Every structure is written in C-alpha cells, then in structure tokens.
Amino acid sequence: MIKRSRPLGLFSLLALTLSLSISACGSSTSSSTNASNTGVNASSPSVTVLMGTAPDSLDPALGMSTQSYEATWLAYTGLVTYAHASGSAGAQLIPGLATALPTISADGKTYTFTLRKGLLYSNGQPVKASDFAYTLQRAIKLGWGNKQFLTGHIAGAEAFDKGKAHSISGITAADSSGVITVKLTAPFGPFLNVLAFPAAGLVPASTPLKPLPSEPPAGVGPYTIAHVVPNQSFEMAGNPHWASEAISGIPSGQAKVQIKIVTNNQSAAEQVLGNTADVFDWNDTVPGTLLAQVHARASARYAQEPTVSTEFFFLNTQAKPFSSQLAREAVNYALDRRALARLDGGQLTPACYLLPIGMPGHPAGPCPYGDPSAAPNTAKAKELITQSGMAGTAVDVWSEPHPPHKEYADYYASVLSAIGLKATVKIVATAQYPGTIGNLKGVNPQTGWIAFSQDFPNPVDFYQLLDAESIAPSENHNLSQVKDPHIQSELAALAPVPSSQLDSVVPKWQALDEYTAQKAYIAVLGYDDVPKFTSEHINFGALVFHPVYGNDWSTLQLK
Amino acid sequence: MTAPRPGTKSPPAGRGPWLLAWRRLARSRTALAFGGLFLGVAVLCLLAPVYAHRVAHTGPNENHITETIKIGGKNEEVTSPTGVPIGPTWHSRFFLGADANGRDVAVRLLYGGRNSLEIGAVATLITMLLAVLIGTFAGYFGGLTDGLLSRLLDVIWAFPPVLLGVALGVALAVGGLDLGVVKLTSGSLLLPAFIIGVVFVPYVARPLRGQVLSLRGREFIDAARVQGRGHLRILAGELLPNLTSTIVVFVPLMLANAILLEAGLSYLGAGVQDPNPSWGTMLAEGIRLTPGAIHLVLAPGLMLVIAVLGVNVFGDGLRDALDPRAVHRAIVMRSPRGTQPPALEGS
Numbered sequence A: 001m002i003k004r005s006r007p008l009g010l011f012s013l014l015a016l017t018l019s020l021s022i023s024a025c026g027s028s029t030s031s032s033t034n035a036s037n038t039g040v041n042a043s044s045p046s047v048t049v050l051m052g053t054a055p056d057s058l059d060p061a062l063g064m065s066t067q068s069y070e071a072t073w074l075a076y077t078g079l080v081t082y083a084h085a086s087g088s089a090g091a092q093l094i095p096g097l098a099t100a101l102p103t104i105s106a107d108g109k110t111y112t113f114t115l116r117k118g119l120l121y122s123n124g125q126p127v128k129a130s131d132f133a134y135t136l137q138r139a140i141k142l143g144w145g146n147k148q149f150l151t152g153h154i155a156g157a158e159a160f161d162k163g164k165a166h167s168i169s170g171i172t173a174a175d176s177s178g179v180i181t182v183k184l185t186a187p188f189g190p191f192l193n194v195l196a197f198p199a200a201g202l203v204p205a206s207t208p209l210k211p212l213p214s215e216p217p218a219g220v221g222p223y224t225i226a227h228v229v230p231n232q233s234f235e236m237a238g239n240p241h242w243a244s245e246a247i248s249g250i251p252s253g254q255a256k257v258q259i260k261i262v263t264n265n266q267s268a269a270e271q272v273l274g275n276t277a278d279v280f281d282w283n284d285t286v287p288g289t290l291l292a293q294v295h296a297r298a299s300a301r302y303a304q305e306p307t308v309s310t311e312f313f314f315l316n317t318q319a320k321p322f323s324s325q326l327a328r329e330a331v332n333y334a335l336d337r338r339a340l341a342r343l344d345g346g347q348l349t350p351a352c353y354l355l356p357i358g359m360p361g362h363p364a365g366p367c368p369y370g371d372p373s374a375a376p377n378t379a380k381a382k383e384l385i386t387q388s389g390m391a392g393t394a395v396d397v398w399s400e401p402h403p404p405h406k407e408y409a410d411y412y413a414s415v416l417s418a419i420g421l422k423a424t425v426k427i428v429a430t431a432q433y434p435g436t437i438g439n440l441k442g443v444n445p446q447t448g449w450i451a452f453s454q455d456f457p458n459p460v461d462f463y464q465l466l467d468a469e470s471i472a473p474s475e476n477h478n479l480s481q482v483k484d485p486h487i488q489s490e491l492a493a494l495a496p497v498p499s500s501q502l503d504s505v506v507p508k509w510q511a512l513d514e515y516t517a518q519k520a521y522i523a524v525l526g527y528d529d530v531p532k533f534t535s536e537h538i539n540f541g542a543l544v545f546h547p548v549y550g551n552d553w554s555t556l557q558l559k
Numbered sequence B: 001m002t003a004p005r006p007g008t009k010s011p012p013a014g015r016g017p018w019l020l021a022w023r024r025l026a027r028s029r030t031a032l033a034f035g036g037l038f039l040g041v042a043v044l045c046l047l048a049p050v051y052a053h054r055v056a057h058t059g060p061n062e063n064h065i066t067e068t069i070k071i072g073g074k075n076e077e078v079t080s081p082t083g084v085p086i087g088p089t090w091h092s093r094f095f096l097g098a099d100a101n102g103r104d105v106a107v108r109l110l111y112g113g114r115n116s117l118e119i120g121a122v123a124t125l126i127t128m129l130l131a132v133l134i135g136t137f138a139g140y141f142g143g144l145t146d147g148l149l150s151r152l153l154d155v156i157w158a159f160p161p162v163l164l165g166v167a168l169g170v171a172l173a174v175g176g177l178d179l180g181v182v183k184l185t186s187g188s189l190l191l192p193a194f195i196i197g198v199v200f201v202p203y204v205a206r207p208l209r210g211q212v213l214s215l216r217g218r219e220f221i222d223a224a225r226v227q228g229r230g231h232l233r234i235l236a237g238e239l240l241p242n243l244t245s246t247i248v249v250f251v252p253l254m255l256a257n258a259i260l261l262e263a264g265l266s267y268l269g270a271g272v273q274d275p276n277p278s279w280g281t282m283l284a285e286g287i288r289l290t291p292g293a294i295h296l297v298l299a300p301g302l303m304l305v306i307a308v309l310g311v312n313v314f315g316d317g318l319r320d321a322l323d324p325r326a327v328h329r330a331i332v333m334r335s336p337r338g339t340q341p342p343a344l345e346g347s
Helices: A064-071 A088-090 A130-142 A157-159 A191-195 A265-273 A287-302 A326-336 A337-343 A377-390 A406-416 A430-437 A459-466 A485-494 A501-519 B017-027 B029-046 B048-056 B105-141 B143-157 B161-173 B189-198 B203-217 B217-228 B231-267 B280-289 B295-321 B324-334
Strands: A046-051 A080-082 A093-095 A110-114 A171-174 A179-183 A223-229 A233-238 A256-261 A302-315 A349-350 A394-400 A422-427 A447-453 A522-534 B068-069 B074-077
Touching: A046 A265, A064 A223, A080 B068, A093 A157, A130 A157, A130 A171, A233 B231, A265 A287, A265 A302, A287 A302, A326 A377, A326 A406, A337 A349, A337 A406, A337 A522, A377 B105, A394 A406, A406 A422, A406 A447, A447 A522, A459 A485, A459 A501, A485 A501, A501 B161, A522 B074, B017 B029, B017 B295, B029 B048, B029 B295, B048 B105, B105 B143, B105 B189, B105 B203, B105 B295, B143 B203, B161 B189, B161 B231, B189 B203, B189 B231, B203 B231, B217 B231, B231 B280, B231 B295, B280 B295
Parallel strands: A046 A256, A394 A422, A394 A447
Antiparallel strands: A080 A093, A110 A179, A171 A179, A223 A233, A233 A256, A302 A447, A302 A522, A349 A522, B068 B074
C-alpha cells in the first residue's frame, strides 16, 4: 500500500501523522489489566490514540490506508486473519471466522472454508456463510482500491465488476452447513492474504450498498467503530457480542480506544511525552527537535520499529527524461540517501532495492549504483544525463505536504537541477495526492515520492508497483509505467507460489529484484523505521507492534 | 492693463497641494522612519543575489544537508543525523542558521522577501488598476453598468479574502491559470499575485465608486460635458485627478494587506510554491521544528512584521498628509467644546 495514511496493501501514499492521544483517564485500571476474553465494555478504561492523518475511510469496503486498516482489522474479521504478534510471527495467517485454514485443491484454484457456528455481528445479527459473497461484492461495487486482488483472481469477479453478472460465480456458500468455496481463475499464492484484508471481513448481507464511512457497518471482531466525527475523532468501542464468541488467537482487548486526529506531529509527540495522550502514530515521525527529550525522559516507552516498507521516487519510463535508462541511472547515482535519512529524522535506512528488509526476496548483494549509505556520485550522474541527451529537460517532482515528504521533494528537485535537469516541485494536498499522481490522463507525472508498506507478507504485493497489468488511466499503481517482459514472465511464474512456500523461491525473487535495481525503474530512498511511542500509563512491553497493521490496539494495557 | 508699480511686492506664488502634502509628510517623522524601515527591508531583499553569491556562497534552493562547516575552528554539521538544523552562526555562511533541508536561512529570507515584496507590489498594481477601472466606470456611468459591476464586486466581497485566496490558490496550484491570452504556470509568482490582486479589488473599487458618484454631479463635470468632452476624456481629465489622493492613500494599505495575504497563502501552501522561498513558506517549514529550531520562524516572522508595520505606519502618515481634513476632524473631535483647532496650512 502506498502510504498516506498508509493503506495496507496498495498504495498508501505518504506518511501520516496520526497520533492517538489516549486521554489517560485516570480511572482504575486494575480490573482491566487482567486478561482476556471478558471483552471491552462501557466500564472499561479508555486510552487515547493520536493519528496524524485521518483514515481514508472507516468503511472496510473502502478503506485502504494504514490508519484505516489499523482500526478495521479489529472490527472486521475475515475467514482468515493474522496472528496478533510482533515480528515474523505476526505475518502468520490463522483461522478467523473459519473453523480452520482452508483446504486447497491440488491445482491451487479451489479454496474451501467452513464458517464457525453461532457467530454474531456487533449488531446482534447472526453471521451467515452467504454474507461472505456479499462482502466481496460490496467491496468490488464500492470500488475498494485493492479490488484487483479480487477481480483479477476469483472466477466471475471481473464479470460481476463489469456488470455482466449479478453475483460472483466463483463463490458458493451454504448457510446451512457454513461451507464456503472460492474458485480462482488461476493459482495465486497470496490469495489467503487477500482474504485477510479487512475489506474481506464479513458484514451482513443487509448492509447498504453505499459508502458508510461515518456509520461503519456491523462486523465481527473485538471492537466496533463508533462515534465517528470525520477528520476529527472516532472510538473503538467494545463489541457486545464478542465476549461470547471469542476466537482463539484474537485478543478481546482491555480498553476502549479514543482516536483523535492531530495533524501536527510536534504537538502529538509533546502530548504523548507529557502523558496527556497515550499512543503516538507509528506512521508519523517524532520531530528531531524532540528526540533528545524523548530519549532523556521516555526511553522506556519509545522504540524504533522496523517496518516492511519502501520509500522511493517513481520514474515514469514512458515520458522524458526518464524514458532513458541513463537518466534513471543518473538519479540513482545522484541521490544522497544519507541526506534523505536526516530529513526523516534518522528513521530511514538508506537502500536501493524495492523489496525491503523483512520481505522474502530482499537481495543481499551490493547496490548497482554505489553504497546507498555513502556519498553520491554526482559527477557520474551529470555525465549520464549528458549522454542521455536529456540535459535541460523540465521535470515536475510530485509530493505531498506532510513532513518530511515535502522536504524530500525539495531536496530531490535540487539534485535533479544539479545534474542538469530543470526541476520544479508540485505539492498536492495529502488527501488528493494518490488520486492525482495516479491519474495518467490529466497529470501523467514524471517523477515523485511514494511510500509503500506491505499489504501482506509476499513480494507479489510490492511487484504490483512494476506490473504492467497494474497500469490504469486512473488509480494507477505502476507509477513508473514499467512494461518489462522479463518482469512479467517472472511474475507469472512466481505469483502462484503460496505464501507458505515462499522460501523455495527466494533466490528467484532476489534475482528479479536485482534486475529491477539494474534497470533503475525507481530510485529507492530506503526503508522506514517507525516510532512505537506511548505514554507512561501504557504497558509498553505488552503492546504488540504488528508487522502488517502496526500498533495492535487489542493488546493495549494500562499499567 | 497697468504694470505693477516699482517697489510693490508681487503676490506670493501659490503652493500646490502636492507640495503641501509633502511638507506635511516631511513633518511626520514617525511615518518617514517607518517608511525608511520598509525601504531598507526592500533594498536588502533586492540585494539578495549579491548576498547569496558574494557572502553566503550558496543559492536559496541549494541543499547542504550532509555538509559540515567550520565555526570557531570546530566542524559543525549543517543538520544533525536526526534532522535538527544548525542555528545562527553569525558568520557569513548560515548567518541565521539552516533549515531542515540544510538551506541557508539568511539567503532564503532575502530571496523570500524579494518574492513576497514582488508579489505584494504586483498584486497591489493589479488591485489598483482593476479597482480604478471598475470603480470609476461604475460610479460615472451608473445604471446597468453600475449594477453589473457592483454585483461583480459583491460576489468577490462575499468571500473572506483569505478563504477566497486559499480556494483559488489551491485550485490553480497544480494546473496553473490559462485564460487563453494569459497563461500562468503553477510555479509562477504571478499566479499568487494575480489571485491576491483580484481578491482585494472590491475593497478599493467600492470607495472609489462612491467618490465618483459624489463627483459626477459637480459643476466642473457638467462644464466638461457642456464643452463637448467625451466620457473617456472626462474620466481621465476631470475625475481621475480628483481621485488621485485617495488612490495614493490606498496603495500602501493594499501593499501591506497583499504582503500579509501572500504570507498567509504561502503558509497554507496556496501561494508561492516550493522550493521557492517566501516568508510564508519559511514560516510553514519552520513551524514543525519549533521550538527546537526557533530561528526558522523568528527570522521570517520578524521580517514580515517589520515590512508590514513599516508600510502601514508610512501609509497612515501619507493619508494624513494627503487628507488634512482627517487630521482636522480628529483634532476637532479631541478639542474641548468651544475651542478652535489650529488653522491648517494651505486651508
């Protein structure tokens, strides 16, 4: 996902600043620190989480930002979900509303699930197997940003999307037995990961077929989303029907979570440092000017967590000057990634490969354009620009205003100008940025900043960004507009490999990623570390930092 | 006709209103001091390239993030590994420190001031030109012309200037403005100047229209009509000279407002576009590093205050000089009942 408010999976453009301020209600906490399946209720203590950027939508069928997923994965459980654990353990899929992980046919095209019995939605309605098909149909019809994962792989989903069918023919569900069968058009390795998206978290078939961002539909999960004030706040209240149906592996939560949108990361960091809010937005950056104080006063409740995400400048291969590989190489030679790391408050690990550390297939070899942690080779870059014949070409550098992305753009423009191009900066409001740069007809951007966090732990997710089939006139995900036959053939061979068998193809992914770096289709800045930062009211060690969804609010405990 | 007798004095030469105004302005030392302050700021800003090339040896958009400089024999990083920029060095390089991108704040301050003042000046010019045209035409011709032009002003006036400026600035920030004959690209400084210029038109056009309404029925206008003068000649030859002092008084007022609005729009990302500096963009960039790097907001903030205060106080003095009755009225209001205010020069 491109980060903006980082959507999982697809593009979550830019970083967000969300900070949760948990107004540490000082109410008694002893009863709430005990475990487990009693669930969150009206008398539970309250925790304030600050978000720097509002979720793009709290309707699971529409949300795809990290902020949205951070909330919705706790309110909309799918047939499968992720383990609530930190590190690689959190990337493991576990049964959600299904009794077990599915049986998969020998050809890898048919998945069979059995729904747990006696499940209730947060509004008290019983959960039915047929709701699963409606849930996916609703996501497709409402235009979920990652719907290509459904329409591109489930038999009949594309026809349904185009209005040629009234339902998805590849999905059958029997309410009486709870058996659900999903047929794919071809084997797709990460398909179970796709079903773990909150968008595939079941909603009642009676849910209106319209966006419900302010009154999100009923779901199944430890929390339910309530009291939504757009762009200001919302609450993760306890699901009254969860305690009776608690599913193994999914914590029931111990505190109500009040989410407040605080766009000023300085203010958010000060609130958490001063204990007037409880959780800082992990998508945000603690300002460098405050870091010393944070280390001095709050070292026990601050940590930098590595994430599986990559920040890069896309380079439009279909437009001058980056239609020239020499010009693209020049950019890779000229970028001083140490400078970019400083702009990010020291929370960026300089790198050159698309697949980040922690993602199977991340290459171990040296970067083709020099050590990313060393000084750039500006002279070589100038020479390449001259050789490419692109000197003097005008370039618009796109970014959004959230720090440090605007600063990245300013720096990048100065670099491009220094090597012989004529760069100007175009800053678009955060909310409009993904749509603007993904619009090939109106904008067709030459280059710009983007960040991509994993939607699921499979390199296929990252390679959407270079997949020729991802190029679309609007909501384009392949911003470099790469159409490379080698990448296409490798993706065709690697995509069917199930996530559980990725180890067997790691060398092939590494080779592909090294090839991509050689072709300089993008200019990678590096990989993000993010802040895990809480007030002193929170049991810092107990808070799980999930590799896909970030801070796991269901593990929040007050001391 | 008889010649004057030898030994008799000829009557004293008449003093024109402009000379009298200048004399009154010259007596207002406060106004002149603040005018000088503004002029000083403007000259400094115009000398930005000289400072950049001869003193600081860097341009306004050059990044020096990973560089070090020697201060007092010690090597200092321009920005720390956690992104905190160096503060004022009081040396030729980074005299006022650096920003997050390792750019010289003093250089950007002067270039930013140049941009702010240029935009303010062009915007004021646009405002005054449009306002004089609309105000005089509406007031002089009346009827349908007045109705249409006044409603147009009402539409613009219906929006608060900042809101309208932001709306236009954001809408035009990406694609620029294409009016067929005139094309303004999104990064052009003329774009915010145009927006600000248009936004303020009603604030000048309305009073001018009112003044023209009161003048058009006066005898000298009737006399001009009787002499067969055309409308344009009456407008240019009779009305405009009588509006001049009002127009001149509005100029510094509009300039101050334009500079302020430019800073506001740029602060909000709807004015000067990155990486071009302006005092507004510098404030926006600095605010996120405050209070740790307070110099980033203090420097542009102070320059903005000095420039706007300077031009405003000078404008007040200019108004008093050009409109002595304003002073007269003020004195009468302050005088005890029954006392006479001092006679005004030239009255």
